[in-house]
Amino acid sequence: MSTTVRLVLVQEVYDDLLNRTLSRISCDLGRLIYLASTRDYNTGNYYHEGLASRFSPEVARKALEMAHRQTFYKVSGFSLEDLASDLEAYLRSTRENPQEFLRTWQKLEPYRIAIPTEVNLTVARLFTSNLRLALAILRSRQEPSQPHR
Amino acid sequence: MIGTSSALIGAVVLLVLILVWIRADSTSRRLPSTLDGWLPDQGDAVEVCPPEFVSQIFSGQDLAFISRLEWPELKRHFLRERSAVALLCVQQTTTAIRRVMRRHLEASRLSEDIEFAMEARIFLQYAQLRLICGVLFLLIGLAGPHRLHGMALRADKLAQRIGDVLREFESGARTGEMDGARSS
Numbered sequence: 001m002s003t004t005v006r007l008v009l010v011q012e013v014y015d016d017l018l019n020r021t022l023s024r025i026s027c028d029l030g031r032l033i034y035l036a037s038t039r040d041y042n043t044g045n046y047y048h049e050g051l052a053s054r055f056s057p058e059v060a061r062k063a064l065e066m067a068h069r070q071t072f073y074k075v076s077g078f079s080l081e082d083l084a085s086d087l088e089a090y091l092r093s094t095r096e097n098p099q100e101f102l103r104t105w106q107k108l109e110p111y112r113i114a115i116p117t118e119v120n121l122t123v124a125r126l127f128t129s130n131l132r133l134a135l136a137i138l139r140s141r142q143e144p145s146q147p148h149r
Numbered sequence: 150m151i152g153t154s155s156a157l158i159g160a161v162v163l164l165v166l167i168l169v170w171i172r173a174d175s176t177s178r179r180l181p182s183t184l185d186g187w188l189p190d191q192g193d194a195v196e197v198c199p200p201e202f203v204s205q206i207f208s209g210q211d212l213a214f215i216s217r218l219e220w221p222e223l224k225r226h227f228l229r230e231r232s233a234v235a236l237l238c239v240q241q242t243t244t245a246i247r248r249v250m251r252r253h254l255e256a257s258r259l260s261e262d263i264e265f266a267m268e269a270r271i272f273l274q275y276a277q278l279r280l281i282c283g284v285l286f287l288l289i290g291l292a293g294p295h296r297l298h299g300m301a302l303r304a305d306k307l308a309q310r311i312g313d314v315l316r317e318f319e320s321g322a323r324t325g326e327m328d329g330a331r332s333s
Binding site: 137 | 198201220230234241
């Protein structure tokens with residue numbers, strides 16, 4: 001398969017992923033967490049059964065990797081205010097207890113696994129730093145009695 | 150008398166600058182490795198932070214938002230976090246450009262047709278960038294990244310420009326090598 005044909009195919013799979021799956025997720029952080037979850041923890045390879053069966057595992061892997069990196073850069077580029085809103089939307093979409101969710105996220109920092117393998121180190125650091133701050137902001141909104149002033 | 154007091158003031162300023170440098174250096178070393186030691190390892194392929202993120206890191210937008218929340222502890226936390234990211238950004242730029250320059254020097258040593266004017270221009274831009282990075286490194290802890298937006302963008306532009314010139318030089322050298330191989 002020529003490089004051009006392969007690139008066109010990857011783009012096709014990418015568009016399919018955007019239109020069918022990612023558009024159903026209400027916030028960008030949710031999309032990021034979803035895309036990170038399609039990556040195998042042991043090998044770092046991406047896998048999506050539907051895409052792999054309709055196209056090929058290799059092309060699906062490339063498209064997922066591309067979507068993951070792009071979504072990561074998009075979320076990392078959010079202002080703190082926008083990130084806090086997006087995190088709030090993600091929190092609502094999980095339907096978990098907000099206090100418990102925020103406590104767990106602050107403690108375990110599960111968003112670390114949402115970082116793609118090959119990204120700029122400074123951007124990755126900005127992402128984690130902003131999420132820590134956004135969590136602190138949301139927690140103060142959820143628990144207004146917290147003595148912080 | 151004026152001479153002695155000037156020397157004394159100079160020595161104190163120098164001492165303060167050295168202390169600030171040491172503090173900034175230790176912050177930049179400590180924060181990424183202990184808090185985020187799990188971050189992706191870039192190995193030898195250290196790259197300059199993309200311009201839109203440099204602008205974001207050094208902008209005052211987030212600080213303005215945090216200030217509106219009127220929560221002093223969070224503001225301190227934000228300034229600490231953002232300074233660490235800004236220091237990492239400067240450190241990455243310095244490391245990346247130093248590596249590119251080292252590669253360029255090695256290539257220049259082997260090259261037969263060195264353009265003196267071009268080499269001088271690259272060196273001057275490099276020296277300017279190192280100076281700006283040094284000043285940024287010093288001032289991030291003192292003034293905060295949001296007050297250094299213009300300087301950080303200037304450093305980023307210079308880093309991009311040096312990268313472009315060197316890429317041009319490398320592709321020119323490759324073309325020359327291919328022409329040489331064809332003619333022999």
